[in-house]
Amino acid sequence: MDLGPGRRSASPRFVLPDVSEKNRDGKRTARERLAAEREKQKTAERRRRVLIVGASVVGVLGLAAGIGALAANASKDGVDEASGPVVGPSGAQGKNGLVIPVGKDGAKATLTVWEDFRCPACKSFEDTYRSTIHRLTAAGKLKVEYRLATLIDGNMGGSGSKNAANAAACAQDAGKFPAYHDVLYKNQPPETEDAFAKDAKLVELAKKVDGLDTPAFRRCVEDGTHNGWAVKSNEAFQKGDFGGTPTVLLDGKNIYQDQSLTPAKLKQMVEAKNGG
Known part of the structure; x- marks a missing residue:
């Protein structure tokens, strides 16, 4: 537009x-x-x-x-953390089955012996009193309660005390404890040598006891069947507040600390308890 x-x-x-x-x-x-x-x-x-x-x-x-x-x-x-199940030997007596008895249960005198198979003082006691103790037990006048400790393992190191205690318990299973007990002390190595830590050594010594070296005994030793029991036995010794091994009690009285004790005096004391 x-x-x-x-x-x-x-x-x-x-x-x-x-x-x-x-x-x-x-x-x-x-x-x-x-x-x-x-x-x-x-x-x-x-x-x-x-x-x-x-x-x-x-x-x-x-x-x-x-x-x-x-x-x-x-x-x-009943399991010990360090050593396995606590399996007591056949025929063990006393609290927790920690006593290995030798002699008649009805004997009027009871000798309690705390020992360590590596302990030189224990060997000295055994060498001095062995024959007297055997005669008194054979006569039915004395019952011996053997209780085992493992002090030397703790003091010197090693495991010979425990392993020997286990082997002795294995011998108890076979009904051969007294003889094997004596063989261990007669062949005790020097305190600084832990020869009893070797299963082969313990089995070798079993050959000195008639009828002990069997597959069952070897298996018991090599498996450490009674290791836990040996540990518990040592714990009982520690709780007893004893001075050391050997500790020898006659009807509960410590007699080995008496330096005047002799085999003849021990026999006299046992005879007295039997009324003669």
Whole structure:
């Protein structure tokens, strides 16, 4: 349309959409979705860790409970933690079966002898009093209660005291304790040599006792069947508050600490208890 000189008609105007604003909105929405997704992942990860830790705690507690139950059962069943089951030898007597008896139960005098097979003073006692003790037990006038300790193992190191005590208990199972007991002392190695720690040595000495070297005896020695028992016997000695080995009691009275004791005096004391 002609609007006159100097005037032109106005051209139609088109408004374009604000693309930059839409882009900003789209980017913001994407960031929000990404942040939300990350937060979901973090939450899931925290939940997973909680479950793992919880399961681990339950597992540890269950394991501890199991170990505790095993320990309790072991204690009930008579198991020494260091040396295995506490298996006493055949015919053992006294509290906890720690006494190996020799002689008649009806004897009127009882001699209690605490010994360690590695102990030189014990060997000296045995060498001096062995024949007298044998005669009195054979006559039915004396019962001897042998109780074994493992002091030298603790003082000098090694395991000969315990292993020899186990072997002596194995000999008791075979009904050969007195003879094997004497053989061990007659063949006692020097205190500083732990020869009795070797099973082969203990089995070799069994050959000196008629009928003792059998597969059952060897198995008992090599398996340490009575090791736990030997440990318990030594614990009983420690609790007794004795001065050392040998400790020799006649009807409960310590007689070996009396330096005037002789084989003749021991015989006299036992005879007196038998009324003659």
